[in-house]
Amino acid sequence: MMTFTAHASGSGGNFYVVEDQGSTLAIECGIPFSQIKRATKFKVAYLDGCLISHAHGDHACAVKDMIKHGCVHCYASHETWAAIPSVPLGEIAAKRLQADGFDEKGTKIYRRATVGDFRVLPFEVPHDVPGCLGFLVKGPSGDTLLYISDLCYSPYRFADCQILAVECNHSTEILRRNMDKGIVDPDRGLRIAKSHMSLERLLDMLAATDLSGVRAIHLLHLSDCNSNEAEFKDKVTRATGRPVYVAQSRSF
Numbered sequence: 471m472m473t474f475t476a477h478a479s480g481s482g483g484n485f486y487v488v489e490d491q492g493s494t495l496a497i498e499c500g501i502p503f504s505q506i507k508r509a510t511k512f513k514v515a516y517l518d519g520c521l522i523s524h525a526h527g528d529h530a531c532a533v534k535d536m537i538k539h540g541c542v543h544c545y546a547s548h549e550t551w552a553a554i555p556s557v558p559l560g561e562i563a564a565k566r567l568q569a570d571g572f573d574e575k576g577t578k579i580y581r582r583a584t585v586g587d588f589r590v591l592p593f594e595v596p597h598d599v600p601g602c603l604g605f606l607v608k609g610p611s612g613d614t615l616l617y618i619s620d621l622c623y624s625p626y627r628f629a630d631c632q633i634l635a636v637e638c639n640h641s642t643e644i645l646r647r648n649m650d651k652g653i654v655d656p657d658r659g660l661r662i663a664k665s666h667m668s669l670e671r672l673l674d675m676l677a678a679t680d681l682s683g684v685r686a687i688h689l690l691h692l693s694d695c696n697s698n699e700a701e702f703k704d705k706v707t708r709a710t711g712r713p714v715y716v717a718q719s720r721s722f
């Protein structure tokens with residue numbers, strides 16, 4: 471059975487671990503490598519790999535150390551590698567996820583990748599940098615995880631997942647209130663709304679998702695000042711009837 475652990479989440483750094491039948495996969499490496507070692511109980515070298523959604527520091531700041539010291543193969547889009555100059559091109563552990571072509575909307579279609587015992591289907595999501603990816607991860611038990619973070623909205627519908635790990639960054643209402651009060655600068659507020667998933671858009675996505683096999687929903691990347699943990703958990707629980715967990719900024 472697959473499990474998902476949020477060790478670090480939010481704009482201060484992201485690091486997640488998926489375990490399934492003794493195999494382990496990391497998603498993101500956006501905290502210092504010393505903290506990744508601590509979170510994994512010094513078993514970084516046992517990771518099957520690390521999937522990186524995009525190049526922002528809160529998702530990728532430890533990538534060079536992961537490759538060098540942990541010898542972990544890291545997987546990201548071409549655009550993400552191009553934006554991380556600290557990793558030399560051709561570095562053997564920097565794996566480029568391959569796209570085969572484009573769909574009718576001009577979105578890249580990615581090939582499935584095998585990462586240890588996991589099968590990974592990457593897909594593009596709209597964020598404020600090119601090549602930002604979400605992942606469908608199928609583990610050796612047959613369970614599937616949906617992972618999406620740092621996206622304005624989901625362009626896709628999903629089914630047959632057992633675990634959803636999804637960004638729930640802010641609520642439109644709290645963000646608007648903070649902009650009115652001058653707590654959040656208007657330009658910054660608009661940028662947040664355009665590049666991060668709101669509670670309202672997440673609820674729309676969940677309403678269009680087949681939740682019949684879903685065992686757990688993890689809410690990720692909550693904003694420090696534009697979110698309300700208790701309200702988000704309550705609303706998503708009531709809308710889905712599934713167990714909901716809110717990822718903390720640090721949990722180790």
Ligand SMILES: [Zn+2]
Binds near residue numbers: 480481526528529620
């Ligand atoms: Zn982020």
Ligand SMILES: [Zn+2]
Binds near residue numbers: 524526597620
């Ligand atoms: Zn980002």
